[in-house]
Amino acid sequence: MNKVVFILNEHAGRGRAKKIWASWKEKIDFPYTCYVTEYRGHATNIARECAQYREGDLLIIAIGGDGTVHEIISGITNYDHVRVGVISAGSGNDFGRTFSVFKTVEQLQMYARNLYTYEKLDFGLLTTKENKFGFVNNAGFGFDAKVGHSVNNSSWKKWLNVLGLGKIAYILFVVKELLTFTRFSFTLHTGKDTLKFDDVWFFVVCNQPFFGGGMKISPQSRPNDQLIEMTVVSKLAKWKLLFIFGTVFFGKHTKYKEVKQFQASNFTIMMHDQVYGHVDGEFSCLTEPDHRYSFSVQSKAWNLAKPISKGVKK
Structure with a gap:
């Protein structure tokens, strides 16, 4: 197996990932292997199999959106010989707002010839009674999760995507x-x-500041501090919820009394109602009333490949 592997989600960004790859692959001058995902969760399986198969240094490059990145990192946590690099090609791309990503072919080629400059980063974990769900960006329950689940399961979205009107x-x-x-x-x-x-209305636990396509929901979150932050929005009139959503893009929502924030290495919650949940924007579970759920952080669980720049040490 080559020491550089690309995992491509051709459908990410309404086909944007496929177009980027078509342009980049013509210029790449180093050996590589490319896999194309075929179903949800496929990127996790590919990444894990590659990590297990190759014992030497391995660079896995994600070409897709936050969902693709989430799947790949979920498959390689605690494999210390693996680095994950990202070419952002999705719709929201919250990952690229905080984490280093490859923006040009030249940048990627320079990195591939000089492996490996990287940073060890945290990985969040949502634990339910029956499952564990990892998250790179954030996880939570409530209004935003219900909207996301409804949109992703809507026949309207498929038709609107065809017309370029998915939003x-x-x-x-x-x-x-x-x-x-x-x-x-x-x-x-x-x-x-x-x-x-x-x-x-909702609460979200964050490993980095952004969610929902650029909303700075958790301004104090850092992906390498061994901590996670919870933001709770409650006791808020409907009209004011829309107004506060507008301020979230600038991180100004925290000044409102209806918004509470907490920081810790772990949180345990008792849900009292049935509520939709998400991890990194994807459906996770429906909560059961009076069941416990926990959020925690795995310190230095994965390695981010960082474009080489001055002042960055290996």
Whole structure:
């Protein structure tokens, strides 16, 4: 196996990933292997198999959106000989707003010839009664997860994507859920305090600042500090929720009394209602009333390949 492997999601960014790869591969001057994903979770399986098969240094390059990156990193955590690089080609690309990504073929070729400058980073973990879900960016429950689940399972989105109007589907479901969403309650255990939250729209636990395509939901989050941050939005009028969403892009929402933030290495929550959940924007589970769920952080769990620049050490 070559020491450089590309994992391509041709459908990411409504075909943008496929176009980028078609352009880049003509210029690449080093040996590589390329795999094309065929189903959800395929990138995880490919990445894990490559990590297990090759014992020497391995560079895996993701070509796709946040979902593709999430799958690949989920497959290689704790394989210390593997580096993950990213060519952002999705719709939201929250990963690329915080983490280093390859922006040109020349940058990638320079890196491939001088392996390996990298950074060890944290990986979040949501643990339920039956499963464990990893996350690179964030995970949570509530309004945003329900909107995302509705959009991803809508026949409207497929038709609108064909017309290049996929974002309209998201707007339509935001309006729908704003009118129909049932707010929920949960109890948070931080290790120091036990806090009950009622009339909750959503909460999200973050490993980096951004979610939802550029919203700076957790300004203090850092992916290498062995900590995670929780943001809770509750007791908020519908009209004000829309207004606050507008301020999130600038990280100004934290000044509102309806927005609470906490920082810790782990959180345990007791959900009191059935609520939709997500990890890195993908559906995770439906919560069961009066069941416990926990969020934690795995320190230095994976290696990010970083474009070579001055002042960066191997």
